[in-house]
Amino acid sequence: MEIQEAKQMVCEAGKRLLAEGLAAGTWGNISLRVDPETMVITPSGRDYEDLKPEEMVEVNILTHEIKGNIKPSNELGMHSAIYRDRKEINAVIHTHQQCASTVAATRREVPPVLDDMAQLIGPTVRVADYARSSSKKIIRGTLKALKGRLAALLANHGAVCIGRDLDEAFVVSQVLEKACRTFIEAEFLGGAKSINKVEAYLMHQYYLNKYSKQKKGNR
């Protein structure tokens, strides 16, 4: 994939995130892996509304060396750590989406309350322990919470959604929001009843295998 194409895709994803109500102002960041050593990430402290592709930042995943003079997102360390840890992952979206943030404030693991959540994200959504944003501790906690999953909550902060391509990470973010809203509302209605965890695990494995042939590399 070309860097220019990646910048265009990340920029469009930022605007889509805003349009779908999954980001508020500058609160979130998106990256895309271009090759084993390179990612493109949204800049620091810019409104998504009028983002331009040329403002996206090319960063080395291993050294954090930056190309150009635009400051990348403060949370780039989390993005690069995910790419180093998960070879199959090519897109990372970090959001402060509302319902996921509400559940993250309770620090409760999301049980498999919906079948699309179980299929796409995994049998549960874990919560990474609270730590200062972009600290080593939060990065470690996030990698642990993401094991075998395509999303994790960050205690009292927000969510991280990942995918084999940008479209997948985006759908993860949408399905996570729906699952968290359902969980919150079901608890109000007398308590959420979950899908059996083994069944939920198998559903996720089936999804990963079924779509793995179609999702080789970035689109």
Ligand SMILES: [Zn+2]
């Ligand atoms: Zn954040």
